Amino acid sequence: MRQNQRTCRSCGDEFAVNERQMERLLASPAFAPELRVSEAEYESRLAVCESCPxxxxGTTCMLCGCLVPVIAHLKSKNCPYPGGSRWAAWGEA
Ligand code: SF4
Incomplete structure (x- = not known):
């Protein structure tokens, strides 16, 4: 299965972010509650990413290099998918 995954040419598994590092990032002022989307929107964003080529x-957007489980919390971030954000449907009626 692993051979089917496209890997980054620069980074190996040693650059994977562990849970402790994630918790430390999310506790920083850059992720203050007022800067975050709702939990429901966060979960929706993750679900969209999980079905994205x-x-x-399980962590990285190959278009922007972002750690999705981290940046998907932020109101200021958006999906860089060509032709339009795949996150855009959230909240639109
Ligand atoms: S292109 Fe958008 S939907 Fe796909 S992994 Fe990146 S952020 Fe997620």
Whole structure:
């Protein structure tokens, strides 16, 4: 299965972010509650990424290099998918 995954040419598994590092990031002022989307929107974003061909290794968007489980919390971030954000449908009626 692993051979089917596209890997980053620069980074190996040693650059994977562990849960402790994630918790430390999310506790920083950059992730203050007022800067975050709702939990429901966060979960929706993750679900969209999980079905995206640009999602790699359960953590990384291959278009922007972002750690999706981290940046999907932020109101200021958006999906860089060509032709339009795949997150855009959230909240639109
Ligand atoms: S392109 Fe958008 S939907 Fe796909 S992994 Fe990146 S952020 Fe997620």
């Amino acid at each position: 640009k999602f790699h290794g």
